[in-house]
Amino acid sequence: MNTAQQTARVGLFFLLGLALTWVTWETLSDGKLFKQTGYTLIAGFENLKELKQGDEVRMAGVKIGSIEKTRLAGRRAEAVLRIDPGVKIASDATATIVMAGLIGTNYVGLDLGTPGAPSLVDGAELRTKITPDINTIMAEIGNLGQKLEGALNSITSSVSGDGKSPGLFQKIDLLVTQNSEKIGTTMSNLQDITTKLKDGEGTLGKLINDPKLHDELLATVAEIKSAAADAKVFVTDTQGIIAQVKAGKGTLGALLYDEESAASIKVTVKNLRDVSDKIARGEGTLGKLLNDDSLYLGVQSTLKKADRAIDGLGDSGPITAVGVAASVLF
Amino acid sequence: MPAMPCPIHRNPITAVESPAVGVTIEGLSKNFGSLQALKNVSFAVEPGEIFVLMGPSGSGKSVLLKHIVGLETASNGRVLIDGHDAAAEGTLEHVRIALVFQAGALFNSLSVYDNLALYPREHRLGTESEIREKVVRALQILSLETTANKFPSELSGGMKKRVAIARALVMEPQLMLYDEPTSELDPVMSATISEIIATLKDEYHVTTIVVSHDRELALGIADRIGILMGGELVFLGPPSELKESKDSRIADFFHPKIDLKNPRFKTLET
């Protein structure tokens, strides 16, 4: 290869290096020296936090410039913002330092301000607002943690005692321990009762445990309902009769409205009370019936009889039915 | 031919005449560790003469030559070239010394032409056209015109030595040093080289020191001969005296007898 060619290649190579260095420089330093366009605004803060030269300035999230430099000015820190030409910033727009990431990426955020407000000119000062940064937030979270810990501590002491007064659990414990005997008895009684019920012992138990009886009872109730309906008719008829009785007409009327008769009725009522007292004491047949275990059997047979009686009710009149029912019940 | 020292030196290239330089070696000793390469060597080379330094291999001839050209510094004693200490830094500024190395020591990365032109270019001895004239003249003197654009690797051993001599000539030397100029060459080429050395001396009166163990060359061209053995100068004088020398070492060096009955090397049996 001749010398001229070599020289040319080396020259080109060197120029390429220079060009690449320039391009890199331009890119990384945002071409500050070559493109000093736009205008500057000053934003004073108490603390610039992680803000550094070259960070972005955004208005409503759109990049409109960058931080030209940061400096201390008296008792505050100032950031000089270079705003792209053509971007108008309202004089009442507020600047805040915004954290874009947890590891120290910050930018200056501007809000839009009010429409119609005059625009800021080169070198003007921006209104600023302090926003909590990650350190403040972290400190707050730390405080919150301490409070939570205190609250949890008092709950713990109220529940399990704080050494001086017994806690809730201790009280419950005491109560249970002292009354364990009584509770045990109660529990065993309850168990006893439920066992008996389960085994079908006693009337209640039998009632609960005998499905057949249940069905029959249901059927009976239905029959009674229809019988009652018939009884209504009978009652109205009876009212007519009673009216006649009141008027003293007929034998019954004379009987009821005669003073002699009234006295004998009183004796009858007294006798009836005697009878019911006897029944309550279990004396006599009815008393036994009511107070004896064998009531069940009686009820069953009675129901059977009632069944039959109701079956036969279709043909006989209502009076007969009531009579039958009454005879059965008493 | 009779050796008559001529004090006037004529530049082989420019034909400018100037006083020839002499070399004086005073009590020169050189130690390499425990090895004594030179032991108190003293002699003088007259301006314009051909001095042939002889001796067996390893006798210290090449080391002596390096001292003259300043490539080695003496342990003791000194070398004076035209009154300047060879070891001092500025000597090569005052005296132009050309050394023709045994293997030529041509610059392998440069063409023959560039090899020759290197010295005048580096020392800015004239314009490029003037340098060209000098180089072409030197190439003509050694009949090397056809090799100008070749590279050293393309040349034969004899050619390389001639190029090396041509390169030395372009330096317009006042003192020419040859290190084994005829080694590894066939007899015809050896004779050619001998003739070149003699011609340069005869025509231009360049002070010449030749290191060689080539007996033909030494007896053919030398004005005076020095013989080094084991770092000591054992003989100093014209070739005619050498023939009369009674020193057995010299006789043995010049006329080694092949004795198969008593070999000089140790056989395996002994």
Next chain:
Amino acid sequence: MKQLTNILEGFGSAVQLLVQSCRYAGTLPRQRARFIEQCYLIGYTTLPIVAILCFFMGSVLALQAGYSMENFGAKQFIGSLVGLSFARELGPVIVAILLAGRVGSAITAELASMKVYQEVDALVTMNIPPARMLVLPRLAAVLVMMPVLAIIGNLIGWFGGAVVSKYVQSIAIEPEAYFAALRRYMKFKDVGTGLMKAEIFGFVVVLICCSIGLSTRGGPREIGASVTRAVVASLISILVLDYFVTKALM
């Protein structure tokens, strides 16, 4: 002990050579052709290997970063990581290592063979100091070419990282995001520091290789030994210097 003496001797002869070369700095304009030739050898012919190595170094850096950063969700910072580590550290060191391997070894081999075949002695007898003719153009050339190689290496390394970030499925970061992250945490100072380091490394490598080449003694066998020694010494010097230069430039 002998080893230490050798090291100190080598250090001394390198400094001596540097001083001698600096003394002849004024002759550089006259040696323009030699300077251009060395620029060509040191810069232009080294470019392909620098390009290939830096590309893959950048790629592998992005790949490793993507693999390890995925665990804590910092994938979007790959650009910053590749950019910064390449500009500040890897670019200069890789280019310097390549220079030692490719150019340094060639320089040592050439100078050692010149020394062994007595060409250097011939120069001395011609009153042409080797420091002037052999060392100075190389040192000047490496000073001019090293930043060029380093900046090209940097850009190619970044590009390699971007390619991997885009096309490797587990990373999948668009070049825009990659370069935005790269720009975000980097100043030109980082690149400038890297170029400065490359300059220092390159200069030291060439100086060491010249010094070791010129101090070769003995036969042709010694040429190979000298090359080995020069490359090893260069690599050690690069990495040791790296620490101190980085610290000094921080």
